[in-house]
Amino acid sequence: MIYLDNAATTKPSKEALQSFNQVSETLFYNTASIHTGGRESARLLEAARGQILKELGMINHSLIFTSGATESNNIILRGMIERKLKFGKTVLVSELEHPSVVNVIEQYKDQINLKFIKTTQQGVVDLDDLKAKLDDDVILVSIMALNNIIGSVQPIEEIGRILKYYNKVYFHVDATQAVGKVKLNYSDVDALTLSAHKFYGVKGAGALIVKDMNVIDAILLGGGHEKGKRSGTVNLPAIVAMAKALRISNENLEEKNDRLEKLNDLVREHFNTYKKMKIQKKHSPYFINLSFVGAKGEIVVNALSELGLYVSTTSACTSKSNELNETLFAIGNRADVIEGSIRISFSQSTASEDVNALIKGLDTVYNQLGDILHEV
Incomplete structure (x- = not known):
């Protein structure tokens, strides 16, 4: 089996699993307990908190641990909309957002004025459109740092500079896909969310x-854990594993990404002349989004699965939806291109042998589909 669906979830690294197991065995105490074991666990918790903030360049921010980005997005978006409704009603969201952002905000559609920021054909937030939509009624802006479908990196630092002139605006960034893939400047971000399992940590942190x-x-009310904001015994083993996974994924990141660039280019160069295949523009080296035009993405994914190659259609959180993918639609793709799209997502451990097998598998499926396909 060759796993190339890393945007959905990554395999935990050996180092992260070792940390998880070690803490589970030796520091299984409740971090709120006042005995020696509890105090040692609490110190380790704070060390992990500080390490994560340092790795992200956000040492002047505060952090509470959650079960993952979906919970984090729900907490901050619900809380800020309800808190700020007395100051304004306009919420600006990019067209590229994950369901855990869009679906939360749409719950307030009868109370807010929801506007979507346009996307350029390159898959990046249109800054001119953002500026045009900004006014004194805007209370919240939410932007995904790295798109989970095509891998486009958003200009977070520049957006932060623009929003500084609007005192009412709260700037939220969903960095779920960006962390461990690209280093960005988050200093002007008001809130950032992430999940450990996207960068080789364990699920649930x-x-x-x-x-x-x-x-x-x-x-969550209770014993006052996490600065009184989210009570409940913290998942210390998973949190320590998350800090370890983040540090390791950030090590020599430029070298790792350069290697993946070459592997990404191998696929693109091989299929560049295939007239019945559409390959989206390259952004992050971790992503390839391509379409078998005339087929359904699900058919291609299943056919590749039979060959031992695991990829996905769009994102795991929307793959069972019958709607056209919002990202591919926003950048101007036709319906048949969107319907035939698959997402291939590399990890830092993806090898050249994996990519060679992928190319062979894609060729096999392309030939099998034959007359079903048509030119772009």
């Missing part, structure tokens, strides 16, 4: 990072 903890209302 995530974080909500905020500039001002005072704006976050308590979401």
Whole structure:
């Protein structure tokens, strides 16, 4: 089996699993306990918190641990909309957002004025459109740092500079796909969300990072864990594993990405002349989005699965939806291109042998589909 669906979830690294197991065996205590074991666990928790903030360049922010980005997105978006409705009603969201952002915000559609920021054909937020939509009624802007369908990196630092002139605006960034793939400047971001399992940590651990903890209302009441914002015994083994996974994924990141660039280019160069295949523009080296025009993406995914190659259609969180993918639609693709699209996503451990097998498998399926396909 060759796994190339890393945007959905990554395999935990050996180092992260070792940390998880070691903490589970030796520091299984409740971090709120006042005995020696509890205090040692609490110190380790704070060390992990500090390490994650340092790795992300956000040492002036605060962090609470959650179960993952979906929970973090729900906490911050629900909380900020409800808190800021008395100051304005307009919420700006990119067209590229994950369902855990869009679906939350749409719950308030009768109370807010929801506007979507246009996307350029390169898959990047249109900054001119953002500026045109900004006014004194805007209370929240939410932008995904790295798109989960085509891998386009958004100009987070530039957006942060623009939003500085609008005091009412709260700037949220979903960095779920960006962390461990690209280093960005998040210093002007008010809130950032992430999930450990996207960068070789274990499932069930995530974080909500905020500039001002005072704006976050308590979401789980109980024993006062996580600065009183999210009570409940913390998942210390998974949190320590997350900190370890982040540090390791960031090590020599430029070299790792250069290697993946070459592997990504191998696929693109091989299929560049295939007239019945559409390959989306390259952004992050971790992503290839291509379409078998005239077929359904699900058919291609299943056919590749039979060959031992695991990829996906769009994102795992929307792959069972019958709607056209919003990202591919926003950048101007035809319906048949979108319907035939698959997402291939590499990890830092993806090898040249994996990519050679992928190319062979894609060729096999392309030939099998034959007359079903048509030119772009």
